[in-house]
Amino acid sequence: MPRPRLRDETKPDTAGLLKILWRTLPELWRSSPLLVTLLGLMALIGGVIPAVTLLISKWAVDGVSEVAAGGETNLALLAGAWAGAALLGQLTGVARQVLQGYAADNFTVQTSRRLMDKMNDLPGLEVLEDPRFHDDIQILQMGAPRRPLNLTATILGLLATAVSLLSVAGVLLTVGWWVPLVVVLGMIPLTLTQMRLYELGWSMTIQNTQASRELNYFQKAALNHGYAKEIRLYGLMPYLTHEYTERTLDYQRTMRGVRNKQLIGVLPAQILALAVTAGVFAYAVWQAQLGNLTPGAVVLVIGALSQVRGQLQELADSLGVGSEHLHWFGKYYEFLDAVPSVAVPAEPLPLPQRFDLTLDGVTFGYQGHAPVIENLSLHIPQGQTVAIVGENGAGKSTLVKLLLRFYDPSQGRILLGGAGEQVDLRDVDPQAWRSQVAAVFQDYARFEWDVRQNVLLGQEEDAPRLQYAADASGLTAMLPRLESGMNTRIGQAYGGVDLSGGQWQKLVTARALYRDARVLILDEPTAALDPRSEAEVFRTFAELSRGRTAVLVTHRLGSVRMADRIIVMNAGRITEDGTHEELLAAGGEYAELWALQARQYSESRDWLEREPDPASLLSSD
Numbered sequence: 324m325p326r327p328r329l330r331d332e333t334k335p336d337t338a339g340l341l342k343i344l345w346r347t348l349p350e351l352w353r354s355s356p357l358l359v360t361l362l363g364l365m366a367l368i369g370g371v372i373p374a375v376t377l378l379i380s381k382w383a384v385d386g387v388s389e390v391a392a393g394g395e396t397n398l399a400l401l402a403g404a405w406a407g408a409a410l411l412g413q414l415t416g417v418a419r420q421v422l423q424g425y426a427a428d429n430f431t432v433q434t435s436r437r438l439m440d441k442m443n444d445l446p447g448l449e450v451l452e453d454p455r456f457h458d459d460i461q462i463l464q465m466g467a468p469r470r471p472l473n474l475t476a477t478i479l480g481l482l483a484t485a486v487s488l489l490s491v492a493g494v495l496l497t498v499g500w501w502v503p504l505v506v507v508l509g510m511i512p513l514t515l516t517q518m519r520l521y522e523l524g525w526s527m528t529i530q531n532t533q534a535s536r537e538l539n540y541f542q543k544a545a546l547n548h549g550y551a552k553e554i555r556l557y558g559l560m561p562y563l564t565h566e567y568t569e570r571t572l573d574y575q576r577t578m579r580g581v582r583n584k585q586l587i588g589v590l591p592a593q594i595l596a597l598a599v600t601a602g603v604f605a606y607a608v609w610q611a612q613l614g615n616l617t618p619g620a621v622v623l624v625i626g627a628l629s630q631v632r633g634q635l636q637e638l639a640d641s642l643g644v645g646s647e648h649l650h651w652f653g654k655y656y657e658f659l660d661a662v663p664s665v666a667v668p669a670e671p672l673p674l675p676q677r678f679d680l681t682l683d684g685v686t687f688g689y690q691g692h693a694p695v696i697e698n699l700s701l702h703i704p705q706g707q708t709v710a711i712v713g714e715n716g717a718g719k720s721t722l723v724k725l726l727l728r729f730y731d732p733s734q735g736r737i738l739l740g741g742a743g744e745q746v747d748l749r750d751v752d753p754q755a756w757r758s759q760v761a762a763v764f765q766d767y768a769r770f771e772w773d774v775r776q777n778v779l780l781g782q783e784e785d786a787p788r789l790q791y792a793a794d795a796s797g798l799t800a801m802l803p804r805l806e807s808g809m810n811t812r813i814g815q816a817y818g819g820v821d822l823s824g825g826q827w828q829k830l831v832t833a834r835a836l837y838r839d840a841r842v843l844i845l846d847e848p849t850a851a852l853d854p855r856s857e858a859e860v861f862r863t864f865a866e867l868s869r870g871r872t873a874v875l876v877t878h879r880l881g882s883v884r885m886a887d888r889i890i891v892m893n894a895g896r897i898t899e900d901g902t903h904e905e906l907l908a909a910g911g912e913y914a915e916l917w918a919l920q921a922r923q924y925s926e927s928r929d930w931l932e933r934e935p936d937p938a939s940l941l942s943s944d
């Protein structure tokens with residue numbers, strides 16, 4: 324299975340950028356067809372107005388000369404035409420700004436939606452754990468609100484500028500066929516230099532994203548509420564400040580170098596452009612002195628020269644800025660085209676009748692790491708309650724994530740279904756399978772919404788079911804302590820309250836219970852609960868798991884006795900498998916862990932019951 328490739332280290336050249344533009348134009352048009360068509364028309368109209376104005380100016384100056392020489396010219400008509408053209412220019416300009424805003428808004432929403440839809444099409448987690456992905460997603464996230472908007476403005480601006488440039492250059496033909504050619508050729512180096520420098524700026528952005536992400540992390544950590552206790556306790560702030568400052572200064576030094584290069588780099592090309600403009604201007608004046616050009620033509624040349632200069636400058640800026648936007652869109656398409664390693668099958672098989680779970684020689688390692696599950700085989704018949712225990716890092720949570728198909732095994736298969744109807748998890752729609760599973764993860768999501776939304780997670784509210792989930796999880800009992808009960812907003816950032824670890828755990832248990840699922844997975848659901856709440860959650864779990872397939876990962880051995888079967892994992896393998904009594908009798912790791920926990924309980928009970936002797940508390944042995 325090919326790994327998703329989100330980062331193209333070879334950045335697109337001009338042909339690549341044109342390809343990206345070619346793909347973007349229809350996208351832009353699709354986001355608001357009528358608006359974009361109208362805007363295109365307006366850009367065309369706005370584009371020819373400068374040339375028309377120049378011509379009218381020429382005719383007016385020549386007309387004035389004619390009148391001065393005793394001839395006749397309708398100067399009022401020319402003045403009216405000039406004012407009309409200027410007014411049309413103003414009006415199309417304003418209308419363009421307004422409509423462009425609407426079109427850009429639509430394009431922005433469409434682009435962001437595509438990003439989120441693509442995220443939804445990535446059913447696995449692997450892609451999110453790739454550090455290169457963080458860089459790309461940061462670029463995409465930061466650019467999503469502004470790149471589509473800016474590109475829309477740039478494309479329309481480019482269209483108007485190109486039309487303007489062509490029409491004004493056309494007007495210059497009246498002075499000499501070579502004049503527009505020389506003017507444009509003389510200014511092309513400026514355009515190219517500017518574009519190259521913009522390119523440099525973009526590549527710096529890319530190269531520095533990891534660096535800027537890291538340096539920002541130091542600042543974020545320093546200001547983050549969640550880290551505040553450790554930072555104060557361990558006096559971490561000077562370290563964070565030092566790291567942040569050093570890294571930022573380093574980063575700024577690099578960026579300053581790029582900026583200076585950008586500014587100085589354009590100077591020679593600017594001087595050439597200026598020389599060409601001055602040369603053509605001198606030529607026009609000389610020709611007028613010889614009587615080859617009318618005063619109106621000189622005015623036209625002066626106006627056209629400054630127009631062409633301005634427009635080429637604009638073209639260079641737009642092409643440079645536009646190429647940055649296109650680079651962003653290049654990343655965006657790379658992301659949209661990324662092939663997820665955990666893929667939704669083109670033609671998913673229906674879910675089987677029975678939900679027996681079978682792992683058949685499964686091996687799995689996280690991206691770039693050694694296997695953490697090795698050749699593991701396990702059969703969990705439908706309806707069985709299985710507790711998985713084992714030391715830290717044994718692979719228990721990884722096994723749970725594999726069961727939910729957040730990853731695919733690198734070897735072996737995970738099968739779903741009873742005999743004769745088994746399907747490989749890879750062949751069913753992951754969303755269909757997950758909708759049958761309720762799970763409480765160790766690192767559950769703490770959405771900063773209200774309590775109700777945190778339980779419902781986007782599902783329709785069913786009052787009796789919500790009541791049941793809240794009662795069974797212990798959530799109901801804690802609601803009176805929250806100011807607005809179920810409607811209490813969580814998260815200080817939005818003026819809400821903070822929940823304790825145990826309160827959160829009750830809430831996420833309610834979240835799982837609200838889902839009417841056939842498979843129940845609880846990964847350390849009681850780590851932060853007080854003993855009474857813990858007992859309550861296990862009692863509910865026992866009740867709920869009746870008739871359902873249930874997997875419970877826990878270190879609390881006292882609670883695993885009620886499981887039909889206990890599995891002990893060690894270094895990615897199953898080392899023991901049986902009931903509580905069987906495993907105790909076997910005298911293996913489980914029995915050892917059980918004895919250890921039992922001894923801890925009895926020792927602390929003895930210790931508590933003993934009359935405290937201050938000397939024994941202070942002695943070192």
Ligand SMILES: Nc1ncnc2c1ncn2[C@@H]1O[C@H](COP(=O)(O)OP(=O)(O)OP(=O)(O)O)[C@@H](O)[C@H]1O
Nearest residue numbers: 452689692695713714715716717718719720721722
């Ligand atoms: N996303 C990840 N990327 C890389 N390695 C990971 C990732 N998640 C877990 N691991 C590694 O996989 C191994 C198994 O982790 P896992 O979380 O499955 O263990 P566990 O048995 O659930 O441990 P615990 O009892 O501490 O929760 C560990 O060595 C861990 O460092």
